[in-house]
Amino acid sequence: MRWRRQGRRFGVALLFVVVGGGLWEFQERQEVASAVWMGAPTWDDFHLTTFHRVLRNDGFIVGWSDVRINPLWVSYRLQAVAEDTRIGPRPNFQADWRTLWPVGTDSYAGSGYDRGHMAPNYAIAAVHGRNAQLDTFLMSNMSPQRPNLNRQLWQRLEQSVMDHFAPRFDYLQVITGPIFPERFMDNVMNRVGLVEVPEAFYKIIVAPHESAPLAIAFIMPQDVRGNEPLEDYLVTIDEIEARTGLNFFPRLSPELEAVLEGELDTRGWALEEVSRRPGRFQ
DNA sequence: TTTGATGT
Secondary structure, three states, X not given: OHHHHHHHHHHHHHHHHHHHHHXXXXXXXXXXXXXXXXXXXXXXXXXXOOOOEEEEOOOEEEEEEOOOOEEEEEEEEXXXXXXXOOOOOOOOOEOOHHHOOOOOOOOOOOOOOEEEXXXXXXXXXXXXXXXXXXXXXXXXXXXXXXXXXXXXXHHHHHHHHHHHHHHHOXXXXXXXXXXXXXXXXXXXXXXXXXXXXXXXXXXXXEEOOOOOOEEEEEEEXXXXXXXXOHHHHEEOHHHHHHHHOOEOOOOOOHHHHHHHHHOOOOOOXXXXXXOOOOOOOO
């Protein structure tokens, strides 16, 4: 009698966990899908190197790889802010316990690589606030970048996104992340601490519009001087998909996808106005 | 009036 009652209690508890857990998982997926225009990046076939899990932060989400020990993609939305917007002081870097691997704030020290933000400090702070800014300093938002890239060419791109592109549209959907050599084994030992070193970085910027969304995308390699024109690094989204194995904007119709991801079209962005603008830090 | 970091 006693055992039977306990068994029933256990059954109810198990049912609660299964149904509740399933609901939670469903809601989580819905929420992540709705946080990214046309759906979070995914991959078509199973590969060790494209497998990732999603970390949700204030103001941006991260597709984290426990194999590369890198964010494979970071997604966020931006809109123009008032010119006199001030952000909080630059926070300290922080370890992120969710990564499981111990990526400490000192793990890039002496390596010759910067702790390069994927979701950028300034833009996220200006648009999404102080707590979001603190989250951009999590080590799960970092990837090793050469100083000339991080402090110059990449900085110029990020500044152009926020100051030049965002005011031209209602809002922007940005997805950014690292690119690794084609063969995993060729680069598997190329690490700072546990973190695999990428050969390049991509950034996709979309101005969502009902019928005619616009997109530009870039791939920038580690070994730049820093003062090159941004336009030298323009690519199609298809090229980024080929190099990363990811599928961006999976909910796009095939017709729209063919145009938006396959064609290199910079009309509407006035890229030439910022392409050669000098960096803030020399 | 700094939106990027490192190392001392």
